[in-house]
Amino acid sequence: MKQVEGKEKLREYETIFIVRADANEEVLQRTNKRVYETVARLNGKIVRFDNLGRKKLAFPVAKNPKGIVMLAGYLSRDGKTVDEIQRNLRMQDDVVRIHSKRIADDVDPESKAAVDLTDDKNKIVDVADEPLRPERDDRGRGRRDEFDAYDDDFVASALAEHGDNESGRGRGDRGGR
Protein backbone atom coordinates (compact mmCIF):
# COMPACT_ATOMS: atom_id res chain seq x y z
CA MET A 1 0.00 0.00 0.00
CA LYS A 2 1.16 3.48 -0.77
CA GLN A 3 2.79 5.58 1.88
CA VAL A 4 2.12 9.25 1.25
CA GLU A 5 3.85 11.67 3.61
CA GLY A 6 4.01 9.02 6.28
CA LYS A 7 0.27 8.50 6.20
CA GLU A 8 -1.01 5.13 5.27
CA LYS A 9 -3.71 5.02 2.63
CA LEU A 10 -6.20 2.21 2.75
CA ARG A 11 -8.55 0.62 0.29
CA GLU A 12 -12.28 0.81 0.57
CA TYR A 13 -14.31 -2.33 0.00
CA GLU A 14 -17.93 -3.19 0.38
CA THR A 15 -19.54 -6.52 1.00
CA ILE A 16 -23.20 -7.11 0.46
CA PHE A 17 -24.71 -10.21 1.98
CA ILE A 18 -28.17 -11.68 2.04
CA VAL A 19 -29.51 -13.38 5.13
CA ARG A 20 -32.40 -15.84 4.96
CA ALA A 21 -35.72 -14.05 5.15
CA ASP A 22 -36.97 -16.33 7.91
CA ALA A 23 -33.99 -15.58 10.16
CA ASN A 24 -34.74 -13.76 13.39
CA GLU A 25 -33.10 -10.64 14.74
CA GLU A 26 -30.83 -12.68 16.96
CA VAL A 27 -29.28 -14.34 13.91
CA LEU A 28 -28.91 -10.97 12.22
CA GLN A 29 -27.24 -9.51 15.26
CA ARG A 30 -24.82 -12.41 15.48
CA THR A 31 -23.91 -12.14 11.80
CA ASN A 32 -23.43 -8.38 11.92
CA LYS A 33 -21.33 -8.66 15.03
CA ARG A 34 -19.15 -11.19 13.31
CA VAL A 35 -18.48 -8.79 10.43
CA TYR A 36 -17.55 -6.04 12.86
CA GLU A 37 -15.26 -8.31 14.84
CA THR A 38 -13.52 -9.56 11.73
CA VAL A 39 -12.81 -6.06 10.46
CA ALA A 40 -11.63 -4.93 13.88
CA ARG A 41 -9.34 -7.96 14.25
CA LEU A 42 -7.60 -7.14 10.97
CA ASN A 43 -7.18 -3.45 11.85
CA GLY A 44 -9.80 -2.30 9.39
CA LYS A 45 -12.47 0.30 9.88
CA ILE A 46 -16.17 0.02 9.13
CA VAL A 47 -17.31 3.22 7.40
CA ARG A 48 -20.74 2.14 6.30
CA PHE A 49 -23.14 -0.43 7.60
CA ASP A 50 -26.66 -0.47 6.26
CA ASN A 51 -29.61 -2.71 6.71
CA LEU A 52 -31.36 -2.52 3.34
CA GLY A 53 -34.30 -4.45 4.70
CA ARG A 54 -36.14 -7.63 3.87
CA LYS A 55 -37.06 -7.43 0.24
CA LYS A 56 -38.21 -9.52 -2.63
CA LEU A 57 -35.39 -10.90 -4.73
CA ALA A 58 -35.39 -11.30 -8.50
CA PHE A 59 -35.39 -15.06 -8.09
CA PRO A 60 -35.68 -17.41 -5.13
CA VAL A 61 -32.46 -17.89 -3.22
CA ALA A 62 -32.24 -20.91 -0.92
CA LYS A 63 -35.90 -21.63 -1.80
CA ASN A 64 -36.98 -18.28 -0.42
CA PRO A 65 -38.23 -15.45 -2.64
CA LYS A 66 -37.18 -12.87 -0.06
CA GLY A 67 -33.97 -12.03 1.73
CA ILE A 68 -32.61 -9.60 4.29
CA VAL A 69 -29.96 -7.50 2.57
CA MET A 70 -27.04 -6.12 4.57
CA LEU A 71 -24.32 -3.85 3.25
CA ALA A 72 -20.96 -3.35 4.93
CA GLY A 73 -18.42 -0.82 3.68
CA TYR A 74 -14.97 -0.92 5.24
CA LEU A 75 -11.41 0.28 4.90
CA SER A 76 -8.65 -2.25 4.84
CA ARG A 77 -4.99 -2.52 4.04
CA ASP A 78 -5.46 -5.33 1.55
CA GLY A 79 -7.87 -7.94 0.33
CA LYS A 80 -7.23 -10.30 3.23
CA THR A 81 -10.01 -8.64 5.20
CA VAL A 82 -12.41 -9.32 2.34
CA ASP A 83 -11.38 -12.96 2.24
CA GLU A 84 -11.75 -13.26 5.96
CA ILE A 85 -15.20 -11.65 6.01
CA GLN A 86 -16.37 -13.87 3.18
CA ARG A 87 -14.95 -16.94 4.89
CA ASN A 88 -16.72 -16.05 8.12
CA LEU A 89 -20.00 -15.32 6.41
CA ARG A 90 -19.91 -18.59 4.49
CA MET A 91 -19.76 -20.44 7.79
CA GLN A 92 -23.11 -18.93 8.72
CA ASP A 93 -25.92 -21.14 7.50
CA ASP A 94 -28.32 -18.22 7.35
CA VAL A 95 -26.21 -16.20 4.92
CA VAL A 96 -27.24 -17.24 1.43
CA ARG A 97 -25.44 -14.77 -0.83
CA ILE A 98 -22.21 -12.81 -0.50
CA HIS A 99 -20.73 -10.32 -2.91
CA SER A 100 -17.73 -8.04 -2.39
CA LYS A 101 -16.42 -5.15 -4.44
CA ARG A 102 -13.49 -2.77 -4.20
CA ILE A 103 -14.82 0.77 -4.12
CA ALA A 104 -11.72 2.95 -4.00
CA ASP A 105 -7.95 2.90 -3.66
CA ASP A 106 -5.83 5.23 -1.57
CA VAL A 107 -8.44 6.36 0.91
CA ASP A 108 -7.29 8.43 3.83
CA PRO A 109 -8.64 6.59 6.88
CA GLU A 110 -9.13 9.83 8.75
CA SER A 111 -11.41 11.21 6.07
CA LYS A 112 -14.10 8.66 6.84
CA ALA A 113 -15.81 8.29 10.19
CA ALA A 114 -16.25 4.88 11.76
CA VAL A 115 -19.79 3.57 12.03
CA ASP A 116 -20.87 1.70 15.13
CA LEU A 117 -23.18 -1.26 15.18
CA THR A 118 -26.43 0.11 16.54
CA ASP A 119 -29.55 -1.85 17.43
CA ASP A 120 -31.58 -0.53 14.52
CA LYS A 121 -29.21 -2.29 12.11
CA ASN A 122 -30.17 -5.63 13.61
CA LYS A 123 -33.87 -5.03 13.12
CA ILE A 124 -35.80 -6.69 10.32
CA VAL A 125 -37.62 -4.11 8.22
CA ASP A 126 -39.84 -5.12 5.32
CA VAL A 127 -39.31 -3.17 2.12
CA ALA A 128 -42.06 -2.73 -0.47
CA ASP A 129 -41.66 -4.73 -3.66
CA GLU A 130 -40.34 -2.97 -6.71
CA PRO A 131 -42.23 -3.53 -9.95
CA LEU A 132 -40.35 -5.97 -12.15
CA ARG A 133 -40.73 -3.67 -15.16
CA PRO A 134 -41.15 0.10 -15.20
CA GLU A 135 -44.83 0.91 -15.23
CA ARG A 136 -46.20 2.04 -18.54
CA ASP A 137 -49.02 4.39 -19.34
CA ASP A 138 -51.76 3.69 -21.91
CA ARG A 139 -49.57 4.74 -24.78
CA GLY A 140 -46.94 2.23 -23.84
CA ARG A 141 -44.40 4.78 -22.87
CA GLY A 142 -41.91 4.11 -20.17
CA ARG A 143 -42.12 5.36 -16.65
CA ARG A 144 -41.30 9.01 -16.16
CA ASP A 145 -39.28 9.70 -13.09
CA GLU A 146 -36.27 11.72 -12.09
CA PHE A 147 -34.10 9.55 -14.28
CA ASP A 148 -36.06 10.43 -17.42
CA ALA A 149 -35.12 14.07 -17.47
CA TYR A 150 -34.70 13.84 -21.24
CA ASP A 151 -36.77 12.35 -24.01
CA ASP A 152 -37.09 8.68 -23.20
CA ASP A 153 -39.31 7.78 -26.14
CA PHE A 154 -36.50 6.14 -27.99
CA VAL A 155 -35.71 3.68 -25.22
CA ALA A 156 -39.41 3.01 -24.64
CA SER A 157 -40.09 2.28 -28.29
CA ALA A 158 -36.89 0.31 -28.58
CA LEU A 159 -37.89 -1.74 -25.57
CA ALA A 160 -41.27 -2.48 -27.13
CA GLU A 161 -39.67 -3.55 -30.38
CA HIS A 162 -36.95 -5.48 -28.67
CA GLY A 163 -39.40 -7.20 -26.39
CA ASP A 164 -41.45 -8.33 -29.36
CA ASN A 165 -38.43 -9.87 -31.00
CA GLU A 166 -37.69 -11.70 -27.83
CA SER A 167 -41.09 -13.16 -27.22
CA GLY A 168 -39.63 -16.48 -28.31
CA ARG A 169 -42.12 -17.00 -31.14
CA GLY A 170 -41.22 -15.23 -34.30
CA ARG A 171 -42.83 -15.65 -37.67
CA GLY A 172 -42.95 -19.23 -38.80
CA ASP A 173 -42.46 -20.47 -35.28
CA ARG A 174 -45.83 -20.92 -33.72
CA GLY A 175 -44.74 -23.75 -31.51
CA GLY A 176 -46.02 -27.32 -31.43
CA ARG A 177 -49.67 -28.08 -31.87
Added chain:
Amino acid sequence: MRDFDRDRERDHDDDFDRKRRGGIQKRRVCRFCVDKLPDVDYKDTSMLRNFISERGKILPRRLSGNCATHQRKVAVAVRRARQIAFLPYVVSAG
Protein backbone atom coordinates in the same frame (compact mmCIF):
# COMPACT_ATOMS: atom_id res chain seq x y z
CA MET B 1 -53.43 -10.99 -27.60
CA ARG B 2 -52.02 -13.72 -29.77
CA ASP B 3 -48.63 -13.23 -31.33
CA PHE B 4 -49.77 -13.21 -34.93
CA ASP B 5 -52.53 -10.70 -34.11
CA ARG B 6 -49.93 -8.45 -32.65
CA ASP B 7 -47.67 -8.88 -35.68
CA ARG B 8 -50.54 -8.04 -38.02
CA GLU B 9 -51.44 -4.99 -36.01
CA ARG B 10 -47.86 -3.86 -36.00
CA ASP B 11 -47.57 -4.27 -39.76
CA HIS B 12 -50.51 -1.92 -40.23
CA ASP B 13 -49.23 0.58 -37.77
CA ASP B 14 -48.01 3.45 -39.93
CA ASP B 15 -46.29 5.11 -37.07
CA PHE B 16 -44.33 1.99 -36.33
CA ASP B 17 -43.28 1.61 -39.97
CA ARG B 18 -42.17 5.18 -40.16
CA LYS B 19 -40.06 4.71 -37.09
CA ARG B 20 -38.59 1.48 -38.36
CA ARG B 21 -37.60 2.98 -41.69
CA GLY B 22 -35.73 5.67 -39.87
CA GLY B 23 -38.14 8.45 -40.70
CA ILE B 24 -37.84 9.77 -37.19
CA GLN B 25 -34.34 10.46 -36.05
CA LYS B 26 -34.27 9.60 -32.40
CA ARG B 27 -31.78 11.22 -30.13
CA ARG B 28 -29.28 8.61 -29.09
CA VAL B 29 -27.26 9.99 -26.26
CA CYS B 30 -25.51 8.49 -23.30
CA ARG B 31 -27.67 9.52 -20.38
CA PHE B 32 -24.78 9.14 -17.94
CA CYS B 33 -22.59 11.55 -19.90
CA VAL B 34 -25.32 14.07 -20.73
CA ASP B 35 -26.94 14.24 -17.32
CA LYS B 36 -23.61 13.83 -15.54
CA LEU B 37 -25.08 11.12 -13.40
CA PRO B 38 -22.97 9.48 -10.73
CA ASP B 39 -21.23 6.27 -11.60
CA VAL B 40 -23.27 3.17 -12.24
CA ASP B 41 -24.24 1.50 -8.98
CA TYR B 42 -25.04 -2.19 -9.07
CA LYS B 43 -27.40 -1.80 -6.11
CA ASP B 44 -29.58 0.74 -7.88
CA THR B 45 -31.95 -1.73 -9.49
CA SER B 46 -34.59 0.80 -10.52
CA MET B 47 -31.97 2.52 -12.67
CA LEU B 48 -30.51 -0.71 -14.04
CA ARG B 49 -33.96 -1.95 -15.05
CA ASN B 50 -33.90 0.68 -17.77
CA PHE B 51 -31.05 -1.22 -19.37
CA ILE B 52 -32.45 -4.74 -19.43
CA SER B 53 -35.08 -6.15 -21.72
CA GLU B 54 -38.32 -7.76 -20.62
CA ARG B 55 -36.53 -11.06 -20.78
CA GLY B 56 -33.82 -9.82 -18.45
CA LYS B 57 -31.16 -9.47 -21.13
CA ILE B 58 -28.75 -6.55 -21.18
CA LEU B 59 -29.85 -4.07 -23.84
CA PRO B 60 -27.28 -3.46 -26.55
CA ARG B 61 -25.79 0.00 -27.07
CA ARG B 62 -27.86 0.30 -30.20
CA LEU B 63 -30.94 0.46 -27.99
CA SER B 64 -29.67 1.86 -24.73
CA GLY B 65 -27.76 4.71 -26.37
CA ASN B 66 -24.92 4.48 -23.87
CA CYS B 67 -21.37 5.39 -24.75
CA ALA B 68 -18.86 2.54 -24.73
CA THR B 69 -17.53 3.36 -21.28
CA HIS B 70 -20.92 3.52 -19.64
CA GLN B 71 -22.31 0.55 -21.53
CA ARG B 72 -19.42 -1.48 -20.14
CA LYS B 73 -20.11 -0.21 -16.63
CA VAL B 74 -23.82 -0.92 -16.97
CA ALA B 75 -23.12 -4.42 -18.21
CA VAL B 76 -20.83 -5.16 -15.27
CA ALA B 77 -23.33 -3.64 -12.85
CA VAL B 78 -26.16 -5.78 -14.23
CA ARG B 79 -24.02 -8.88 -13.84
CA ARG B 80 -23.20 -7.94 -10.26
CA ALA B 81 -26.86 -7.24 -9.54
CA ARG B 82 -27.74 -10.68 -10.87
CA GLN B 83 -25.25 -12.32 -8.53
CA ILE B 84 -26.92 -10.82 -5.50
CA ALA B 85 -30.38 -11.64 -6.88
CA PHE B 86 -31.32 -8.00 -7.39
CA LEU B 87 -31.93 -8.55 -11.10
CA PRO B 88 -33.04 -11.71 -12.87
CA TYR B 89 -30.76 -13.84 -15.02
CA VAL B 90 -33.74 -14.72 -17.16
CA VAL B 91 -37.43 -13.92 -17.09
CA SER B 92 -39.43 -16.92 -18.19
CA ALA B 93 -42.46 -16.52 -20.37
CA GLY B 94 -45.90 -16.76 -18.80
